[in-house]
Amino acid sequence: MCRFLAYSGVPVWLDSLLIEPESSLISQSMAAREAKTVVNGDGCGIGWYGERGEPGIYRGILPAWSDRNLTSLCHQLRSSMFLAHVRSATTGGVSMANCHPFGFGRHLFMHNGQIGGYEKVKRAIEAYIPDEVYCSRAGNGDSEAIFLIAAGYGLDRDPVGALRKTLQECLDIVVNSGIDQPIRFSAIHADGEKLHAFRWSSDARPPTLYWRNVGQGIAIASEPFGTGAEKWEIIPANSVATIVGANITFEPFNPIAQPQARMIA
Amino acid sequence: MCRFLAYSGVPVWLDSLLIEPESSLISQSMAAREAKTVVNGDGCGIGWYGERGEPGIYRGILPAWSDRNLTSLCHQLRSSMFLAHVRSATTGGVSMANCHPFGFGRHLFMHNGQIGGYEKVKRAIEAYIPDEVYCSRAGNGDSEAIFLIAAGYGLDRDPVGALRKTLQECLDIVVNSGIDQPIRFSAIHADGEKLHAFRWSSDARPPTLYWRNVGQGIAIASEPFGTGAEKWEIIPANSVATIVGANITFEPFNPIAQPQARMIA
């Protein structure tokens, strides 16, 4: 299980959220409190939106705790929307190409979870990556495959729908292959304007995902960080949170069931 | 264009061929004389057969000239059959998974050349990688794809036939996709007993490949190394050399044409 953090709101320095807080993501790279694997040392990455059309991406194979470039970048960068990820490899080796976040045009994506039995269905799943983005695939893990399939379903138009459809296809493949392991999916999609935080699993155990107000923005995190006094709220299972600026709304997200009506937080 | 070297014969220290000679492979990593790109700084690798069932593989993303692990290993290892490669990336990013040689069971493979227009036909070519080896694919370049397809055609039974069939399929795909770039293929396959050196191209310009006797063995190299006094012979275009111990034989190898009769050197 990986750990991640995302932010949307008034621009803040990345280190104010990623490094300075107690139990920050960087320290979670060495000892996550709620994760199944205590070490998230298989690389790290950040993606951020600035003035340019496409987001910046920095990824490295060293553990976050010893990556000095990461520290310096987090100190220099100020952004109104950014993602950060520390990896514990499940599928896909330790390589820069397998580190999150992944980028595709204006889109960023990162994932905590996995497609159960991925090695058995890798090819069947990759078949859903459309031709025009197939060569963008640089790694060999499940998370990047999910993202590129969704890219084919239209991240520009309807990212939630694209990811729902992607996970439906993946679940069909997994189930039809006789695999009894679940798909687990806590994930962030961002495009510079909107940020979506998904928490879903095909079984009853979606990976944790929390949110709270931070100044004039909203932070989403795999597990709470800070002194313990902050008011973190868990994102309900089988839902997606949509953050625009510092406003958050929730709606159901369950690729198994039918699309449902929107709820306002 | 990459550079490589292979050896078969009485066991020798790897550094006696890879480091000590003038214009050695390590120095070729910085300034190859006959290659189109003068720098082969996108990683390096060695594969060697020892006492174990499977060969050892060391690969790294640093240029060979600054890789101290490589230097130490070449000094320690003595082998009757080994491969070494310095990379100049064509398809596939700079990553350990894209470095040569590739391993599959007892088999090692390395390649200098490329599948023309690979980005357009990547998926079509990968479709020929059989299911049972598909998850062994760790990188995203053309060379590894060729090797894994050949693995499906039976490297254990008939490696020359498997690679011929593989290249026929690849060429069909390339031609049928309207790509006018050639497939170029100087390559080594080894299994610990036999070593095959291929030199073929779908156009008239197969990458160079030389051989010569070295003590009680045979060296194959992308370009000659040494003082200049050594007697290197070029491997004919569209042929494959088979080396068992220190014996070398040649036969035609042309995936375009029909299989032909064997020639003895």
Next chain:
Amino acid sequence: MCRFLAYSGVPVWLDSLLIEPESSLISQSMAAREAKTVVNGDGCGIGWYGERGEPGIYRGILPAWSDRNLTSLCHQLRSSMFLAHVRSATTGGVSMANCHPFGFGRHLFMHNGQIGGYEKVKRAIEAYIPDEVYCSRAGNGDSEAIFLIAAGYGLDRDPVGALRKTLQECLDIVVNSGIDQPIRFSAIHADGEKLHAFRWSSDARPPTLYWRNVGQGIAIASEPFGTGAEKWEIIPANSVATIVGANITFEPFNPIAQPQARMIA
């Protein structure tokens, strides 16, 4: 010999100078035209001034031409003063700690050249690094040593004087050790307000250093880049250029001779 580029002036995107021009620094990493070694593949780095008190630094051990993080950062970062360096190792192994630019508080430094016979005088030279900065030494090359010695002589007050004094001490040590190799020193010091470009050698062959106006700023480079139509001027031997904003002035810089009067460009 390494290659470097520095800029001061109206904020520009880093990639507009480092990547987009013909014969850019990134392409110089593979084939520098005027350098003694054609490959500068032993790592790379950038340092830039933004809104924070200290500059940002990114350094990596991959060759610049294959470093995707570098490409992404150069696209995202806009700065009124920045430094970039591609390394060809002379002293000090290939490691992040030996990559330029080096940082110390607000100060950045990068160097092309070397202290002749450094291995013989390393300890004697390091003795001039003051106690309070000695633990900042992370690498083992001559360039970082020069910078840290100068830090002890007061980079805040008088960086030109501090580097002059440092090179005088180094030259004394080299000469007194009976070494007949020169000290060569093309280098950049910056503090966010001023940028100094030094070109000096204890023999008659200081490494090349050029400057030209670029929009509303000034670029300094080891060798010209661009289409060839740009008007580059060489910085005279044994002088230091001081750039504030887009204004450049020159004065003699010769650690051998006595301090001299200031010249205005």
Next chain:
Amino acid sequence: MCRFLAYSGVPVWLDSLLIEPESSLISQSMAAREAKTVVNGDGCGIGWYGERGEPGIYRGILPAWSDRNLTSLCHQLRSSMFLAHVRSATTGGVSMANCHPFGFGRHLFMHNGQIGGYEKVKRAIEAYIPDEVYCSRAGNGDSEAIFLIAAGYGLDRDPVGALRKTLQECLDIVVNSGIDQPIRFSAIHADGEKLHAFRWSSDARPPTLYWRNVGQGIAIASEPFGTGAEKWEIIPANSVATIVGANITFEPFNPIAQPQARMIA
């Protein structure tokens, strides 16, 4: 606190001790049971004696658990004397040069522990590294400094005496600098013939060090590995074990006290 393992005896495959056992060193890299820091993910290394005059050394900055080169090497290498180390950085950044084991001629050295307050006394301690080996210093940590000082005191003649004298000097420096942190020193020195395992601390808490018979050899480890049924014995505090082949003897080792008479195990 790092973790390490050393072996002397009839040649064995490295993976039989480093990878195959339960709670092996590789798994200890992620979750050491007795160490103060649970993650030893700041690089790894092995050193081994083969047929050549000097030992082989492989070191890498990735955590051991994800280093495929390490896995392949451990499978291929068989040796009568080898060292392996997984690092948790205390002093010195994460770099290949700071990874253990360190090599000097025929000598290998690795260390678990630290010189208390090292940053304050780094220069004073480095002053004891003799001129003729000073340029061999590639990293900036305390362990390498200890090794190179000992090299100056004669590792060829009397390695135990050389390390005792080294630690005496270091302790004098630490105490005279008013530092109240201890020197802790669990360490291995080897020269291909003899292997010494030290366990000492200037306070009452030397890092753990165990030994047991393994087939026709002896393994030394920071903490026991295996099923739990093996009979590990702790090496007494303030002593040094000398292993020649599969014979182990103990004698007191206390750089504070006077040299003492030899005890036989």
